[in-house]
Amino acid sequence: MIAVRRGIGRRLAGWLALGLALGMAMAPGGAARAQTTPLVVEAALDREVVAPLLAAFRAAHPEIELDFRDRSTLEVDARVAAGEPAPDVVISSAMPWQMARVNAGYARRLDSPAARRWPAWAKWRDEVFGFTFEPIVMAYRLDLSRHMVPPQTHADLHRLLTTEPARLAGRVTTYSPLESGVGYTLFQQDARYTPRFWDLVAGMGRVDARLEASTRAMLEGLSEGRYWLGYNLLGSYAMVWAQDHPEVIVQVPQDYSLVMMRMAFIHRDAPHPQAAEAFVDFLLGR
Known part of the structure; x- marks a missing residue:
C-alpha cells in the first residue's frame, strides 16, 4: 500500500x-544473433x-x-x-x-x-x-496505527522517537552510513538541510534503531514484523515493494523530502x- x-x-x-x-x-528485435x-x-x-x-x-x-x-x-x-x-x-x-x-x-x-x-x-x-x-521516504507497518499515529513529517517522527521510546525500542530502522554509500550520502544531506537532524539522530539512538546496508533489508524487516518504522528508504524500491506487500505503507514526508x-x-x-x-x-x- x-x-x-x-x-x-x-x-x-x-x-x-x-x-x-x-x-x-x-x-523490436533484430536479426538472429550471430556473434x-x-x-x-x-x-x-x-x-x-x-x-x-x-x-x-x-x-x-x-x-x-x-x-x-x-x-x-x-x-x-x-x-x-x-x-x-x-x-x-x-x-x-x-x-x-x-x-x-x-x-x-x-x-x-x-x-x-x-x-x-x-x-x-x-x-x-x-x-x-x-x-x-526519486524521493527518499519513510515506511511503516500498517498496524503501527494501532499503537501510535504514523508520522507524516520529520517533526512527527522525532516526536514518536521522543515520546514512545519503550514501544519503539529495536523496532526502528535506517541506513548505516558506514556500510552503505547511499546511507552516508543521506546522512550528509539531512545534516546540511536542517540542524534538527541531530535531534533525530539522538532520538534514533534512544530507541536503539537498527542500521541496515540496504533499503531491501529494511523492507524485509518491516514485512516480517521485526521493524515497525523505517527512515530514509529509497522511494523506488519501497513503492515497488509495497505493491506486493500491503502491510507496508510508504510515506513521502510532508515537510521536505530529499531526492536521490x-x-x-x-x-x-x-x-x-x-x-x-x-x-x-x-x-x-x-
Whole structure:
C-alpha cells in the first residue's frame, strides 16, 4: 500500500515507477544473433526494479550480451578502482562516490546526441549522468496505527522517537552510513538541510534503531514484523515493494523530502566501449 502525500513526491515517484517499475516500450528485435559483444554493468540497482529496462535493452540490442551485476554501493565503488578487468558501465546512487571517481579520471566521455541533449544540471562534463530521480521516504507497518499515529513529517517522527521510546525500542530502522554509500550520502544531506537532524539522530539512538546496508533489508524487516518504522528508504524500491506487500505503507514526508539521483558513467578502461556507449545512450533516450 502506498501513501504519497506531497505533490513533488507524487511526480517523482510517478516518473520512476513509469520508467523502471512498470517497464518501458520494447523495441523490436533484430536479426538472429550471430556473434555478440559482452557488456558488463556494475550497478547498485535492484535487478527486480530495473528488469523491464534490461529486457528492453536486450530486445533493442540483441548483438550485445548484457551481464548486469547487482551489488551494494560499496562493492560497486571498489570495483571501479580495482579493474582487472574494469567494468564497462558503473551505476550507483552513492552520488559523492560517483563524482569522486569521475573527478579522479575513471570515466570516459560520451559524445552523442542524447548526451548533448541531457540537462546540464543532471550531468558533469558529459562523463557522468543522473538518469533517475526519486524521493527518499519513510515506511511503516500498517498496524503501527494501532499503537501510535504514523508520522507524516520529520517533526512527527522525532516526536514518536521522543515520546514512545519503550514501544519503539529495536523496532526502528535506517541506513548505516558506514556500510552503505547511499546511507552516508543521506546522512550528509539531512545534516546540511536542517540542524534538527541531530535531534533525530539522538532520538534514533534512544530507541536503539537498527542500521541496515540496504533499503531491501529494511523492507524485509518491516514485512516480517521485526521493524515497525523505517527512515530514509529509497522511494523506488519501497513503492515497488509495497505493491506486493500491503502491510507496508510508504510515506513521502510532508515537510521536505530529499531526492536521490542515480548516476551512470562509462569506465575509462571499458573493455567494450561501443557496447557501453550504446547502453548509456539507451538510458538517456528512454
